[in-house]
Amino acid sequence: MREFNVLVVDDEDEFRDVIAKSLEKRGLCVEGAENGLKALEILEHSRTDVVLLDIKMPGIDGIETLRRIRSLKPLVEVILLTGHASVDSGIEGMKLGAFDYLMKPIELDPLLEKLSDAYEKKRLQQEKIEAALMKKHMSMPI
Amino acid sequence: MERKKKYYSAITKRLLIAFFCLSILPILIFAWIMKDTVEETNIIKLRELATSTIEHRTEVISIFLNDKISLLSMMVSFYPREFFLVQQNLDNLYLAMGSRGGGDIVDLQVIDAAGVQHGYVGPYRAIVKDKKYSEAPWFQETLISGVHVSDVFTGFRNVPHFVVAVTNSLKSFVLRATINSSSFNSLLHSAQLGPHSDAFIINRAGNFQTPSLLSRTELDENEKKLISFDNKSQAVITDTDIYKTRWIGNGQWLLVLKANLADSMDFYLTLRNRVFIIVGTIILLSLSAAVTISLALARNLERADKEHAANSMQFAHVEKMATIGRLAAGIAHEINNPLQMITSQAGWISELLPDEDPAAVKNLAEYKSSIEKIRHHVKRAGTITHRLLGFSKKMTAQQDRVHINELIAETLSFVEREAENNSIAIIKNFSPDLPATMTDGPQLQQVFLNLINNALDAVGPKGMVEISTSLSADGRLVVECADNGPGIKPENLEQIFDPFFTTKDPDKGTGLGLYISYDIVKKLSGIISVENRTGGGALFRVILPIKSYGKQE
DSSP states (O other): OOOOEEEEEOSOHHHHHHHHHHHHHTTOEEEEESSHHHHHHHHHTSOOOEEEEESOOSSSOHHHHHHHHHHHOTTSEEEEEESSOOHHHHHHHHHTTOSEEEESSOOHHHHHHHHHHHHHHHHHHHHHHHHHHHHHHHHSOO | OHHHHHHHHHHHHHHHHHHIIIIIHHHHHHHHHHHHHHHHHHHHHHHHHHHHHHHHHHHHHHHHHHHHHHHHHHHHHHSOHHHHHSHHHHHHHHHHHHHHTTTOEEEEEEEETTSBEEEEESTTHHHHTTOBOTTOHHHHHHHHHSEEEOOOEEOTTSOEEEEEEEEOTTOOEEEEEEEETHHHHHHHHTTOOSTTOEEEEEETTOOBSSOOTTOOOSOOHHHHHHHHOOOSSOOEEOSSEEEEEEEETTTTEEEEEEEEHHHHHHHHHHHHHHHHHHHHHHHHHHHHHHHHHHHHHHHHHHHHHHHHHHHHHHHHHHHHHHHHHHHHHHHHHHHHHHHHHHHHHHHHHHHHGGGSOTTTOTTHHHHHHHHHHHHHHHHHHHHHHHHHHHHHHTTSOOOEEEOHHHHHHHHHHHHHHHHHHTTOEEEEEEOSSOOOEEEOHHHHHHHHHHHHHHHHHHHOTTOEEEEEEEEOTTSEEEEEEEEOSOOOOHHHHTTTTSTTOOOSOTTTOOSOHHHHHHHHHHHTTOEEEEEEOTTSSEEEEEEEEOOOOSOOO
């Protein structure tokens, strides 16, 4: 497994901590944000690959945060996490470009799997972009 | 319930009264007026008849009387006094008059001015021979007024007679004739207007001059008054009779015509009976119509009220379920977060455990198994919260692809525990590979939940409930829910789907479950029916169409 950067956005500190600890133990770089605005702030100047985003949060909620993340960092993949089996918000999230949505409670292994899938997707996308950029640079006369 | 019954019977009563006032009362009033009118018409008719009859009879009798008088007057004017003194002439005259007068003249008598009889023709020659009449009042009157008509008397032959005497202009003699008045009787006979009607002549003293046709010998009180009442045009109407009177001749006799009202009532009675029959029929018809309509209206009202109440209850029920759904979703959501914490923390421990020195940690295996148990139970709790969330989601009506077997299996999962506790066997007899159909799954689930709950209630402990699904010959889904309970009483089969019909205790059942089920199945274009199994117990059958429109997988 490749090492990649994950940003966990959840208003519960304990959850952020335990997830961060568990994921770091599995070799991932994990940052935490307690709300959407904080998450956006962190995203501005960090190399985050995947965001694990709780839908229900005080302040701006997960969906709104997702929308802003998509405009701020279109390449960053977002996995929605919800305690609510509201398919509607899940579907809305998917429409907005979330990689997937997960329902609490979820165990570490399936969570890790989803994160890896998301990272893989992001990586492939980035490679394609880099390849395209490379071509562009190469074709450009210096 | 009792109060409601009273309310509906009050409505029925009010409707009946309204119908009565609007239809039957006018008919009765009409009948009453009709009856009076007919009665009055009858009296008028009878009076007219009496008037015309009496006029006619008066004329005839007057003519008869005048005929006799004029005949005699003619004789005395025509022949000289000497002519009558000859017996032979008198005989001839008698014979001639006899043939002309129709045998009315019984005898002829010639009396001179002094009152001495000079000649006689007739059956009583011996008795009247040489009789002197100078003092007799009738003789005096004849000489004074020229004519005398006597009262009727019964002569020697027991036949009613009356006497007409005339004198000539010189008053030198008097010709007296006895006239048989029985011809009056025949004239009056034809004046009888009915079996209880009468026609007779009386004199001023009130004595019968002709026999009463009803063989009466005396006048009654009313009739006595009539004698003094002399009005030509007016009839006297008593309760039972109409009297019409006319003076005859020079006011000596009174012709009385008594027409019995009852006699002439025949025509009126048939008319009245016809009116009564028609009115009776109309009353019966409108009464039955009124009763039918009133009852039907009240029943419709009752049913509409019931349905309205049932709909409100159903609406309230749906509201309640939606509220419960929201509540459940809220709770589930709130519980999912701690569950997530538990599973994450447990996961963290299991991440760390492999780092421990197995030798240093005495109970490593125990920790591991404990963590596994924590995970297992969190998963269990998660299943419950997810189901709760699913339940809330289902509160919104929508058409979805539904696999009937899965739906029923899920429904059964709600009640399996309860069935287990009561040692009720639930037999699933699912036909595999049933096609999915577009329908309202959650609503359908409520139907099956109702049916299964009813079945569980019916069988009681140690019973058996069998759920089977199959595909009918015409390609519809058939779900049967059978139990081996006591079954349904035949008289209840009809109304088992009625709102508020329940055989359970009042605090146990609202009587709405099957009504709501019926309503839902009907809305989903399905059929729900019930029957008793031959082996005992009830069998509910839900038949659903297979619809395949909408999204396809």
